[in-house]
Amino acid sequence: MELMEGELEKITAEVEQVIKDQGTERERLIPILQGVQEKLGYLPKEAMKKVAEAVEVSEVEIYEIATFYNQFRLNPPGKHQIKVCMGTACHMTGGNIIMESFERRLDIKEGETTPDREFSLERVACVGCCALAPVVVVDENVEAKVRPTRVDGILLGFDMEKKAAEKEMQKAASEQKTQEEEG
Amino acid sequence: MANSVTITIDGKQISAAEGDKLLWVALENGIYIPHLCGIKEKEKPDASCRLCFVEVEGMANPVTSCTLPVTDGMVVKTRTERVDRLIATGFELLLTNHRLGCAKCAKNGSCQLQKIAKERGLKLRLTRLRSVLKEMQTDDSLGSVAFDPSRCVLCGQCVWADRKENKGNIGFIRRGISRKVSTFGEVPLAESGCTRCGKCVEVCPVGALVKNS
Ligand code: SF4
Ligand code: SF4
Ligand code: FES
Ligand code: FES
Numbered sequence: 001m002e003l004m005e006g007e008l009e010k011i012t013a014e015v016e017q018v019i020k021d022q023g024t025e026r027e028r029l030i031p032i033l034q035g036v037q038e039k040l041g042y043l044p045k046e047a048m049k050k051v052a053e054a055v056e057v058s059e060v061e062i063y064e065i066a067t068f069y070n071q072f073r074l075n076p077p078g079k080h081q082i083k084v085c086m087g088t089a090c091h092m093t094g095g096n097i098i099m100e101s102f103e104r105r106l107d108i109k110e111g112e113t114t115p116d117r118e119f120s121l122e123r124v125a126c127v128g129c130c131a132l133a134p135v136v137v138v139d140e141n142v143e144a145k146v147r148p149t150r151v152d153g154i155l156l157g158f159d160m161e162k163k164a165a166e167k168e169m170q171k172a173a174s175e176q177k178t179q180e181e182e183g
Numbered sequence: 184m185a186n187s188v189t190i191t192i193d194g195k196q197i198s199a200a201e202g203d204k205l206l207w208v209a210l211e212n213g214i215y216i217p218h219l220c221g222i223k224e225k226e227k228p229d230a231s232c233r234l235c236f237v238e239v240e241g242m243a244n245p246v247t248s249c250t251l252p253v254t255d256g257m258v259v260k261t262r263t264e265r266v267d268r269l270i271a272t273g274f275e276l277l278l279t280n281h282r283l284g285c286a287k288c289a290k291n292g293s294c295q296l297q298k299i300a301k302e303r304g305l306k307l308r309l310t311r312l313r314s315v316l317k318e319m320q321t322d323d324s325l326g327s328v329a330f331d332p333s334r335c336v337l338c339g340q341c342v343w344a345d346r347k348e349n350k351g352n353i354g355f356i357r358r359g360i361s362r363k364v365s366t367f368g369e370v371p372l373a374e375s376g377c378t379r380c381g382k383c384v385e386v387c388p389v390g391a392l393v394k395n396s
Contacts, residue, residue: 058351059367
């Protein structure tokens with residue numbers, strides 16, 4: 001995942017702060033990683049390297065921990081977060097097909113984020129509405145009885161939203177320009 | 184110096200240093216017990232391969248010999264029905280995600296899986312369980328060494344050897360069925376901090392980390 005402008009500075013500052021709060025004892029590794037993720041939304045490689053250096057363990061040991069626990073994410077959360085339910089009921093009704101549809105459409109794998117950081121894709125366990133299986137939680141909205149065509153629909157919706165927003169921006173910009181010219 | 188104790192393994196009297204782990208006492212006295220993950224110098228054994236089971240008189244259930252310190256008068260059996268069954272199942276479980284093909288494997292003839300199969304009369308193929316093997320790419324970025332994760336039994340010997348020799352370059356990532364040996368960020372060995380010391384290849388008991396021919 002490419003870092004955004006200014007992200008490295010932010011990573012450095014936040015990791016330093018967390019280390020200052022938590023100390024550099026090996027026993028503090030998990031709280032340190034949790035703290036870093038809380039600040040940054042995920043665990044970028046650069047952050048893991050800095051933690052390894054501070055706590056004096058090898059980088060791969062940090063990576064072992066970060067990939068062992070489900071709570072740690074290695075990719076930034078997308079602007080839109082897609083969570084495909086893989087609980088028993090959803091699995092039985094084709095949750096994996098829905099996951100595959102998203103993977104194919106977004107060209108990323110489960111657990112990843114699109115390079116433009118628009119979408120992140122995750123699997124979750126039962127979200128508690130099995131009667132609506134297969135379920136996908138998109139941002140805060142529950143999508144019920146999802147079929148692959150609905151996957152297209154969801155993504156198309158965001159696409160149109162984005163285009164409309166861009167248009168708005170352009171319009172606003174050109175209005176401002178004419179105003180400036182007039183004024 | 185630890186006290187010397189006398190124990191009995193399969194009817195044979197053996198003297199050993201009190202507290203030594205049974206697996207190594209047996210092996211050093213010419214009694215074979217299957218094992219993949221055991222590392223003698225490791226204070227707390229991982230006991231993850233589940234192949235070194237034995238039965239000890241006075242203990243209700245079979246125990247892993249790599250974790251069991253010997254005590255005076257201990258009476259051990261390396262072959263019982265329960266032990267054999269546990270080991271046979273553990274062994275077959277390992278094979279469910281192992282890419283078999285000994286004829287074309289660099290370790291053919293010196294592989295520990297082959298040794299266990301021979302010693303315990305087990306088959307090097309699946310009989311009861313189905314394969315869960317996934318397509319995995321061999322890493323031969325180093326040229327001289329090939330790492331084939333589909334032949335790895337996750338014994339941890341290479342990780343231990345690497346950390347003893349270097350500052351730690353490889354490790355176990357993920358968990359469950361996705362667990363595998365890899366590097367920071369999962370980059371090929373040649374792009375990692377690999378020092379090419381070759382220690383991991385020396386200790387790999389199977390055909391996962393091998394010299395390229
Ligand atoms: S690692 Fe051992 S059991 Fe597996 S293919 Fe090679 S020789 Fe055969
Ligand atoms: S590569 Fe070899 S030594 Fe390393 S964990 Fe796998 S089987 Fe064991
Ligand atoms: S299994 Fe998906 S909501 Fe229960
Ligand atoms: S050697 Fe005892 S469990 Fe692996």
